[in-house]
Amino acid sequence: MKIIFLGTGSAIPTLKRNVSSIAISFPESGKFWLLDCGEGTQHQIRRTSLKLSRLEKIFISHLHGDHTFGLPGLLATRGMEDAKSKVEIYGPEGIDSFIKGIQRITHTYTPYELEIHTLSADDSFGVACENENYIVKHALLNHGIESHGYSIQKKSSVHFLVEKARRLNIPEGPLYGALKRGETIKLSDGRIFHGKDFLSEPIPGKKIVYCSDTTYCKNSVILARSADLLIHEATFIKQDENLAKKSFHSTVEDACRVAREANVKQLILTHFSSRYNSLKELLSQARSIFPGAMLAEDLAEYRV
Amino acid sequence: MKIIFLGTGSAIPTLKRNVSSIAISFPESGKFWLLDCGEGTQHQIRRTSLKLSRLEKIFISHLHGDHTFGLPGLLATRGMEDAKSKVEIYGPEGIDSFIKGIQRITHTYTPYELEIHTLSADDSFGVACENENYIVKHALLNHGIESHGYSIQKKSSVHFLVEKARRLNIPEGPLYGALKRGETIKLSDGRIFHGKDFLSEPIPGKKIVYCSDTTYCKNSVILARSADLLIHEATFIKQDENLAKKSFHSTVEDACRVAREANVKQLILTHFSSRYNSLKELLSQARSIFPGAMLAEDLAEYRV
Numbered sequence: 354m355k356i357i358f359l360g361t362g363s364a365i366p367t368l369k370r371n372v373s374s375i376a377i378s379f380p381e382s383g384k385f386w387l388l389d390c391g392e393g394t395q396h397q398i399r400r401t402s403l404k405l406s407r408l409e410k411i412f413i414s415h416l417h418g419d420h421t422f423g424l425p426g427l428l429a430t431r432g433m434e435d436a437k438s439k440v441e442i443y444g445p446e447g448i449d450s451f452i453k454g455i456q457r458i459t460h461t462y463t464p465y466e467l468e469i470h471t472l473s474a475d476d477s478f479g480v481a482c483e484n485e486n487y488i489v490k491h492a493l494l495n496h497g498i499e500s501h502g503y504s505i506q507k508k509s510s511v512h513f514l515v516e517k518a519r520r521l522n523i524p525e526g527p528l529y530g531a532l533k534r535g536e537t538i539k540l541s542d543g544r545i546f547h548g549k550d551f552l553s554e555p556i557p558g559k560k561i562v563y564c565s566d567t568t569y570c571k572n573s574v575i576l577a578r579s580a581d582l583l584i585h586e587a588t589f590i591k592q593d594e595n596l597a598k599k600s601f602h603s604t605v606e607d608a609c610r611v612a613r614e615a616n617v618k619q620l621i622l623t624h625f626s627s628r629y630n631s632l633k634e635l636l637s638q639a640r641s642i643f644p645g646a647m648l649a650e651d652l653a654e655y656r657v
Numbered sequence: 658m659k660i661i662f663l664g665t666g667s668a669i670p671t672l673k674r675n676v677s678s679i680a681i682s683f684p685e686s687g688k689f690w691l692l693d694c695g696e697g698t699q700h701q702i703r704r705t706s707l708k709l710s711r712l713e714k715i716f717i718s719h720l721h722g723d724h725t726f727g728l729p730g731l732l733a734t735r736g737m738e739d740a741k742s743k744v745e746i747y748g749p750e751g752i753d754s755f756i757k758g759i760q761r762i763t764h765t766y767t768p769y770e771l772e773i774h775t776l777s778a779d780d781s782f783g784v785a786c787e788n789e790n791y792i793v794k795h796a797l798l799n800h801g802i803e804s805h806g807y808s809i810q811k812k813s814s815v816h817f818l819v820e821k822a823r824r825l826n827i828p829e830g831p832l833y834g835a836l837k838r839g840e841t842i843k844l845s846d847g848r849i850f851h852g853k854d855f856l857s858e859p860i861p862g863k864k865i866v867y868c869s870d871t872t873y874c875k876n877s878v879i880l881a882r883s884a885d886l887l888i889h890e891a892t893f894i895k896q897d898e899n900l901a902k903k904s905f906h907s908t909v910e911d912a913c914r915v916a917r918e919a920n921v922k923q924l925i926l927t928h929f930s931s932r933y934n935s936l937k938e939l940l941s942q943a944r945s946i947f948p949g950a951m952l953a954e955d956l957a958e959y960r961v
Contacts, residue, residue, distance in 0.1 A: 365734050366700055372730075392730040393697050396670055416763045418733045426676075426696040426726040430669050451762045458755045459720045460802055498764055 354379060354507070354559060354657045356582070356621075359397040360389075361649040363566075363588045363602070363624045364419050370651055371397055372419035373565060373624060375584065377505060381486075384409040388503060388563045388584075394423035395430050400652055406436040412481065412489065413444030414565055415500035416451060425455045432463040439466040443481045443491070445499040446471055474499050477572055487558075492576040494567030497601040502567065502576050507558025514551045521546070559657045562617070565624050568597065569607035577615035582657050584649070585611055586624035590635050593626075605635050609642035619657075623649035658683060658811070658863060658961045660886070660925075663701040664693075665953040667870075667892045667906070667928045668723050674955055675701055676723035677869060677928060679888065681809060685790075688713040692807060692867045692888075698727035699734050704956055710740035716785065716793065717748030718869055719804035720755060729759045736767040743770040747785045747795070749803040750775055778803050781876055791862075796880040798871030801905040806871065806880045811862025818855045825850070863961045866921070869928050872901070873911035881919035886961050888953070889915055890928035894939050897930075909939050913946035923961075927953035 355378045362370030372391030376398070379385065384407050387394070398405060408431065414420055428440070442448060449469045455461070472491055473479055481489040486508055491501040513533045523529070523538075523546065531538050535548035562577040565586035577583045587609075588602040597604045603611075605622060612620040620643050625632060632648055639646035647655075659682045666674030676695030680702070683689065688711050691698070702709060712735065718724055732744070746752060753773045759765070776795055777783055785793040790812055795805040817837045827833070827842075827850065835842050839852035866881040869890035881887045891913075892906040901908045907915075909926060916924040924947050929936060936952055943950035951959075 364737055366703070366730075368703055371700075392727070393700055396675075396697055396700070399670070399672055418729055418759075418763045418765050421763060422726075422730040422733075423696070425722055426670075429722045429726075433668055447762050451759070454758050454762070455722075455755070458751050458758070459722045459725060461722050 354505070354561060356561065356584070356655045356657065357401055357403065358623065358649040358651060358653050358655075359387075359394055359401075360391050361623045361625065361651050363586070363626050365627050366391070366393060366419075367627050370625065370627070372422075373414075374423065375563065375623075376401070376403055377561065378403065378407075383407055386410040386412065386505075388412050389414055389420040389565070390423040390427060391419045392422035392426075395427040397651065398427075405431040405434055406438070408436075408440060409438070410482070411440065411442045411444075412491075412501075412503050412563075413442065413448055414494075414502070414563070415445055415496055415498055416447055417498070417566070420566070421451065424452060425459070425461065428452070428456075428463055428467065429461045432461075432465065435464065437465050439468060441468045441470060441482070443470045443472060443489075445501060446474060472501055478575070490576065492572040494564060494572060495570040495601060496566045496568070500566055502562065502564040502573055504560060504562045504576050504580065506560040509555040509557045511555050512553040514553060518551055561657055562615075564608075564611065566602055568601050568603055569610055573611045574614045577611060577617055580615065580617040582619045582621065582655070583612050583615065583617040584621050584623055587622035587635065587639065588624050588626050590629070591638050596626075605638045606642065609639055609646060612643045612646070620646045621649050621655065622646060658809070658865060660865065660888070660959045660961065661705055661707065662927065662953040662955060662957050662959075663691075663698055663705075664695050665927045665929065665955050667890070667930050669931050670695070670697060670723075671931050674929065674931070676726075677718075678727065679867065679927075680705070680707055681865065682707065682711075687711055690714040690716065690809075692716050693718055693724040693869070694727040694731060695723045696726035696730075699731040701955065702731075709735040709738055710742070712740075712744055713742070714786070714793075715744065715746045716795075716805075716807050716867075717746065717752055718798075718806070718867070719749055719800055719802055720751050721802070721870070724870070725755065728756060729763070729765065732756070732760075732767055732771065733765045736765075736769065739768065741769050743772060745772045745774060745786070747774045747776060747793075749805060750778060776805055782879070794880065796876040798868060798876060799874040799905060800870045800872070804870055806866065806868040806877055808864060808866040808880050808884065810864040813859040813861045815859050816857040818857060822855055865961055866919075868912075868915065870906055872905050872907060873914055877915045878918045881915060881921055884919065884921040886923045886925065886959070887916050887919065887921040888925050888927055891926035891939065891943065892928050892930050894933070895942050900930075909942045910946065913943055913950060916947045916950070924950045925953050925959065926950060
């Protein structure tokens with residue numbers, strides 16, 4: 354998976370950091386997904402190699418404008434560019450009437466299917482969607498209004514042990530297919546082989562977790578458990594913890610605490626307050642807790 | 658008045674042209690107004706010397722997204738920047754529920770008064786607002802949905818003829834004030850003067866007219882009559898008049914026709930389709946009809 358940060362600032366867009374959005378692209382399918390969609394996300398996408406026609410899913414954390422105001426324009430532009438494939442949107446209660454209400458009043462028509470899924474907030478955890486290769490889970494975070502974190506996990510896979518089959522002089526062709534499907538085969542020389550003996554141990558898929566916006570919360574830790582990458586908001590430095598508490602945001606310390614407790618492999622912080630001219634102090638605080646922590650930058654790419 | 662073009666493309670934002678918005682700033686008050694507010698207008702404003710706290714009025718032509726999707730974010734950012742002065746918004750039927758609906762669903766609070774005026778579409782022409790110095794009129798255009806053109810006219814003014822008063826040895830001070838107010842004064846030497854004799858002929862105020870989106874229409878001509886500057890959409894070149902008709906837009910020929918029939922002093926075209934890699938042909942067609950015509954560019958400024 355390739356992650357492209359489209360907006361890494363909080364609340365107010367600046368010339369250096371747009372409001373929240375992250376693209377995750379899948380080289381195997383050529384498709385990409387979005388995590389949040391602040392105003393100007395479609396403008397940022399134009400600065401990358403992403404094509405709106407390849408957009409497949411959008412996951413919205415919560416309904417605050419800096420995470421949603423880019424949705425109507427992006428969906429409209431995708432329509433005007435004549436994209437035909439379906440887009441699925443996942444988000445909290447109200448996401449449906451937000452999008453449909455705006456489309457109705459502004460006479461916006463999308464020539465592709467738009468499927469909007471309202472996540473349940475009854476349980477703390479749930480599955481947003483699942484396909485052959487990926488499972489996306491969501492967890493309730495703590496932001497004053499309904500806010501969801503997301504984990505995107507590639508499913509574990511097994512490989513066919515082709516070298517083993519060759520070593521045993523099993524003829525290539527349909528018999529390999531049968532073994533891959535786990536079937537038992539009998540060769541003309543009388544030997545019998547079982548498919549399960551030709552499959553590798555399951556290789557766990559990569560896991561990316563996105564927690565924004567939220568205070569420190571246990572659900573983030575559970576969602577992020579052993580992730581290959583945690584992207585967590587860190588709106589404030591430690592000294593501004595009162596501001597963080599008041600606005601239901603995280604300090605850099607809160608974010609790093611989640612990363613440590615969840616034992617994640619890598620941590621990228623994002624959603625920085627525009628009050629800081631420099632993020633040196635924030636980075637230094639982060640690395641004192643989670644040594645490899647990185648700060649997201651607009652249009653920066655990262656591979657997992 | 659200073660005009661700053663914030664977005665000069667139609668429908669889809671590109672790296673060179675954002676979607677529609679124009680700022681008009683008033684050096685005498687330090688305030689500015691907006692004509693339309695497509696997505697990313699607040700981002701464009703950051704690239705100018707304009708301050709959102711000085712924003713006073715927004716005039717929306719019609720509700721299509723490329724003219725409105727920047728409103729919610731701009732209003733929210735202005736609030737987060739702690740601006741306190743009132744903003745008044747003028748637009749077609751639905752403008753109120755568009756803004757209020759989004760603010761409600763996204764929990765957006767603005768710590769300043771927001772007054773939304775729905776224009777009447779019962780008559781072809783009307784007055785949107787008027788103050789001591791300016792009058793803003795609107796006219797119904799032809800765009801498939803309710804769309805308004807706007808004329809912003811400075812009121813005519815008279816100047817006190819200070820040199821004449823000095824030549825007549827009228828003592829400076831309160832007597833000048835009385836003459837300026839049109840009163841009659843009597844000097845200690847017995848001479849009598851009337852205020853009206855010390856006021857210049859009325860000097861007509863400048864007039865700017867904005868017509869977007871629309872086909873050619875007579876109301877545009879009436880609204881733009883003798884304007885100092887007409888800003889008119891010219892989405893298409895002449896050869897694409899079928900596209901223009903289908904989408905209720907103007908060709909460059911339509912726009913120039915309005916300018917000529919209204920006998921305006923200057924014409925600036927805007928709202929160009931992103932289908933044209935170059936606008937050379939469009940400019941050439943414009944100048945063959947209205948020799949001084951200019952094409953708007955993002956962030957370009959023009960003084961009237």
